[in-house]
Amino acid sequence: MANALKEVYEKTAEYEAFYTGGDIQWTTDGGHFLCQCDDVIKVIDVNTFCNILTIGDTLEERDGSDQIYTFKLSHDNQTVITAHKSGLIKLWDKETGKQVKVWRSGHKGAVAKLAFDSSDGNVASGGTDGNIRLWDITHYTCTSSLRGALGVFTVLKYHPDSSKQLVFGAADDTKIRSWDSKTGKDNLIYSGHFSKVTSLQFTSDSEYMISSGRDRVLILWKLGESKALRVIPVYESIETIILMPPSFKVPNFKKKLETEGIYVACAGEKGVVKIWNVLMSRLMFEQSNSLVSPATEEGGLAVTHLLYNEARNMLSVSTADHNIIIHDLETFTCVKQMIGFTDEILDIIFVGKDESHIIVATNSRDLKHYELGSMNCKLIKGHTDIVLALANFPTKPNVFVSSGKDNSVRIWVHDEQNEIKCFGVGVRHTGSVGSVFTSQTSNSFFASVSQDNCLKLWTVPVDQENNDQKMKSSHTELAHNMDINCVAISPNDKIIATGSQDKTAKLWTEDLSLLGILKGHRRGIWCVRFSSVDQVVLTSSADCTLKLWSIADLSCLKTFEGHESSVLKIEFLSKGQQIISSGADGLLKLWNIKNSECKMSLDNHDGKVWSLAVNKSESLIITGGSDSKLVTLKDVSMERRETLAKEREDLILQEQELVNLLHDKKLVKALKLALRMERPLHVLKIVNEVLKYGKDKLSETLKEINNTQKETLLRFATEWNTNNKNCHAAQFVFYILAPEIISGSLQVPSLASLVEGSLPYTERHFERLTNLLQDLNFISYTVNCMQPHAVKSVE
Known part of the structure; x- marks a missing residue:
C-alpha cells in the first residue's frame, strides 16, 4: 500500500564482536574457537559463527575491573584456565561454562602466560615478575616456584613428552630457559635470540625445538644442547610458528626423500604464511593469496596467531585486525573468514540485484563483504588507509563507490560469482574523502567531498574489465x-x-x-x-x-x-x-x-x-x-496491524460469548472467560450473582477454576476491596481462598503485595461494620426498653 506508513521495525539479528584481541584457541575437533573478548571468553561455532557459550563472570559480577589477561584450553578440551587482573586464577568447565575453582596466583604482578602439561593434571603460570609457578590442579596446590628469568614471560610450555619432565619459558631477557618440573631446578639455558622470543615448538620425536622471535630469525635447537643448530634469517618479525604434520600438502610443493626435514609455518609482520624446512634452511612455500594487510610500520604486527587443526587439515590465521581466516592446507584457498571485531562501523550499503550482500566500511583499510544469510565475510583490499564512506548506483546495484583517508575514491563491480574488483581510482583530493554519492538516474558519474573543502564530480570509466583505471574529475569547486x-x-x-x-x-x-x-x-x-x-x-x-x-x-x-x-x-x-x-x-x-x-x-x-x-x-x-x-x-508494521486486527476480532467474539453465557446463567463458564479476558467488573458481577445463592454456592463455583484463574481472582478482589460497595464480594473470595493458600495447595507468587494492599482496607471495613453493629444493637436495646412503657399507656 503506497500510503501505508511504517509503524515499527523489530530487531531480527545482531552480529557483535567475539574476538577483541589476545589469546585464541581451536578445539581439537575443529568445531569451535575460544576467543578472548573484553572480559570474557566466547566459544564460537566455526560453521554458524554463533556464540554458543560465554566463559567468564556473569554480567552482574563483571565490573570491568577483573579483566582476563590470558587463558588456556586443556589438551582434552574439557577445562579452561584463566588468569585475571586481580591476581586470581580461575578454572572453568568448558562444556557448561561454570566456574570450578578459583585461587590466588601468588605472583607479584599479573600472570602473562599459562600452560597445561600433557596429562592436563598440572598447570604452569608465568608472571610479569619473571617467576613461574607450577600448580597441581587436582589438589589446587603450588608444587614449585621456578626462578631465574627476568621480566615478563612471552613463551611458556611444558615439553610434550611427560617423561622428560621439563618446563620451558622465555621472558624479556630473550633467553629460553628450561626447568625440571618435579624438582624445580634449572635445567639448561638456550641463548641465541637478541629480541623478544614469540613462539616455541617441539618436534614429535622430542629431539628438537624451534623458536621464533622479533629479531627476524628462526632457530633450530637440539634438546640438551645450549648452542643453536641452525639460525635461519626470515627477514621479518615473526609472531607465531606452528610445526607442520609429518605428511602434508601445499600448492607447488613436493617433498623429496632426500630433503625430508622439519617443516615450520611462520607468520608475522608481512601478513604472509611461509613454510620453511629448518633442517635445510630453505623456504619451501610462500603464500601468494594472503588476505592480510602487512603491518603499517616496521616491526609491527599483521598476523598474531597461526593455528593448525589436524581433524580438518586446516590452518587458521588470526590477524592484528581481529579477523580469523581459515585456509584449506592442501589448496591453501580461503575457506572461511570470521570477523572477530570490526571496531567502529562507519558505513554500510546493500549490493547485488537481490540485495543479498552488504559492504561494510569499518575502522580499517579493508572493506568487508558480507553475505546476509550466513554472515560469511570476504575482505576487499584496495585502499591504503581507513575507508570512510560508501555509495551504490540505484540503476546498477552491482557497482559501488568507496572513499577513504588515503585521499582517494574507488569504484568497484560486484560480479555474478560474488567477487569484487576495483576498476577505477581517483586521487585528486588533498584531504580525507569523507562522503560520496552516486548519480540517481545513470551510472556515469558520482560526487565526492573532502576535508580539503572541495566538492568534485567524477566520470565513471566505461570499461569495467580493466583494473584500477585512473579516473578524471570533471568538475571541482571549493x-x-x-x-x-x-x-x-x-x-x-x-x-x-x-x-x-x-x-x-x-x-x-x-x-x-x-x-x-x-x-x-x-x-x-x-x-x-x-x-x-x-x-x-x-x-x-x-x-x-x-x-x-x-x-x-x-x-x-x-x-x-x-x-x-x-x-x-x-x-x-x-x-x-x-x-x-x-x-x-x-x-x-x-x-x-x-x-x-x-x-x-x-x-x-x-x-x-x-x-x-x-x-x-x-x-x-x-x-x-x-x-x-x-x-x-x-x-513488522503489516504483521503488527494484522495481529492487532486479529486480537480485536477475538476480543469482540469473546465479549459476545461472555454476554451469551451471562444471559444463559452459565456462571462457571462465564467466570472462567471473564478471568481469561482480564475483566474485573464482569467477574464482580458474576461473583455477586452467585452470592445470591449463598456463600456455599460461591465456594463450589471457585472449585471449578484453576490456580492461575484463582490468582487473577485474588488480584481482582484486592481491587474491589478498596471500594465500600464491593468489599462484600471481595471478603467472601478471601474467606474461601484463604484455607487453600494456608495449606499450600494454592501458590501465589505475589501474595505479599496482595495482602499488603488488602489489609488496610479490610481493617477499615471491619471497623465500619463494628460501629454499624454497635449502632444497630443500641437501636434494638432502645426499642426493647420502650416496649413496656408503650403497653402500660395502652392499658
Whole structure:
C-alpha cells in the first residue's frame, strides 16, 4: 500500500564482536574457537559463527575491573584456565561454562602466560615478575616456584613428552630457559635470540625445538644442547610458528626423500604464511593469496596467531585486525573468514540485484563483504588507509563507490560469482574523502567531498574489465570554508547538496554553480538527503535536530527535535512521508513528517550509530556504530496491524460469548472467560450473582477454576476491596481462598503485595461494620426498653 506508513521495525539479528584481541584457541575437533573478548571468553561455532557459550563472570559480577589477561584450553578440551587482573586464577568447565575453582596466583604482578602439561593434571603460570609457578590442579596446590628469568614471560610450555619432565619459558631477557618440573631446578639455558622470543615448538620425536622471535630469525635447537643448530634469517618479525604434520600438502610443493626435514609455518609482520624446512634452511612455500594487510610500520604486527587443526587439515590465521581466516592446507584457498571485531562501523550499503550482500566500511583499510544469510565475510583490499564512506548506483546495484583517508575514491563491480574488483581510482583530493554519492538516474558519474573543502564530480570509466583505471574529475569547486561532511544528489541528478562543519548546507547545479545556502543549524551538518517526491531537502546536525528545507525559497519548513546528541545519518521512507534517523545517542528514530511525531525509538547500540542502510523495499534496515555491532531490523508494521486486527476480532467474539453465557446463567463458564479476558467488573458481577445463592454456592463455583484463574481472582478482589460497595464480594473470595493458600495447595507468587494492599482496607471495613453493629444493637436495646412503657399507656 503506497500510503501505508511504517509503524515499527523489530530487531531480527545482531552480529557483535567475539574476538577483541589476545589469546585464541581451536578445539581439537575443529568445531569451535575460544576467543578472548573484553572480559570474557566466547566459544564460537566455526560453521554458524554463533556464540554458543560465554566463559567468564556473569554480567552482574563483571565490573570491568577483573579483566582476563590470558587463558588456556586443556589438551582434552574439557577445562579452561584463566588468569585475571586481580591476581586470581580461575578454572572453568568448558562444556557448561561454570566456574570450578578459583585461587590466588601468588605472583607479584599479573600472570602473562599459562600452560597445561600433557596429562592436563598440572598447570604452569608465568608472571610479569619473571617467576613461574607450577600448580597441581587436582589438589589446587603450588608444587614449585621456578626462578631465574627476568621480566615478563612471552613463551611458556611444558615439553610434550611427560617423561622428560621439563618446563620451558622465555621472558624479556630473550633467553629460553628450561626447568625440571618435579624438582624445580634449572635445567639448561638456550641463548641465541637478541629480541623478544614469540613462539616455541617441539618436534614429535622430542629431539628438537624451534623458536621464533622479533629479531627476524628462526632457530633450530637440539634438546640438551645450549648452542643453536641452525639460525635461519626470515627477514621479518615473526609472531607465531606452528610445526607442520609429518605428511602434508601445499600448492607447488613436493617433498623429496632426500630433503625430508622439519617443516615450520611462520607468520608475522608481512601478513604472509611461509613454510620453511629448518633442517635445510630453505623456504619451501610462500603464500601468494594472503588476505592480510602487512603491518603499517616496521616491526609491527599483521598476523598474531597461526593455528593448525589436524581433524580438518586446516590452518587458521588470526590477524592484528581481529579477523580469523581459515585456509584449506592442501589448496591453501580461503575457506572461511570470521570477523572477530570490526571496531567502529562507519558505513554500510546493500549490493547485488537481490540485495543479498552488504559492504561494510569499518575502522580499517579493508572493506568487508558480507553475505546476509550466513554472515560469511570476504575482505576487499584496495585502499591504503581507513575507508570512510560508501555509495551504490540505484540503476546498477552491482557497482559501488568507496572513499577513504588515503585521499582517494574507488569504484568497484560486484560480479555474478560474488567477487569484487576495483576498476577505477581517483586521487585528486588533498584531504580525507569523507562522503560520496552516486548519480540517481545513470551510472556515469558520482560526487565526492573532502576535508580539503572541495566538492568534485567524477566520470565513471566505461570499461569495467580493466583494473584500477585512473579516473578524471570533471568538475571541482571549493564548496565550503570548513570540512565538508556530506554530499547528496537529487533524484533527477539536477541538484547537488553539501553539508559542512561551517553549519550550512549548500545547493549546487550540475556544473557546480551555487543555487543557494541553507542557514539555521547551530552546529555542523552531518547528513543531507533529497526527498524522492517533494521539492525538499532534509539535513541533520550536531545541534541534535533535523530540519526540512524548501528548495524553492530555501526556507526551513520543519524542525524535528528528539535526539539527545548529534544526528549522524538520515533517510526518507514511505515515499517521502517518513524519516528514519540515527544519532550519537545510540538511538534510531522513525518520524512522521506530516505531524512531526516520533513513531518509534529503538535503542540497540551502546554508542554512536554512524551507519544506516535501507533496502529498496524498505523492509530491512541495517545499522552499525562505534560499538562494533551490526543490527538487522525488519519492518513488522503489516504483521503488527494484522495481529492487532486479529486480537480485536477475538476480543469482540469473546465479549459476545461472555454476554451469551451471562444471559444463559452459565456462571462457571462465564467466570472462567471473564478471568481469561482480564475483566474485573464482569467477574464482580458474576461473583455477586452467585452470592445470591449463598456463600456455599460461591465456594463450589471457585472449585471449578484453576490456580492461575484463582490468582487473577485474588488480584481482582484486592481491587474491589478498596471500594465500600464491593468489599462484600471481595471478603467472601478471601474467606474461601484463604484455607487453600494456608495449606499450600494454592501458590501465589505475589501474595505479599496482595495482602499488603488488602489489609488496610479490610481493617477499615471491619471497623465500619463494628460501629454499624454497635449502632444497630443500641437501636434494638432502645426499642426493647420502650416496649413496656408503650403497653402500660395502652392499658
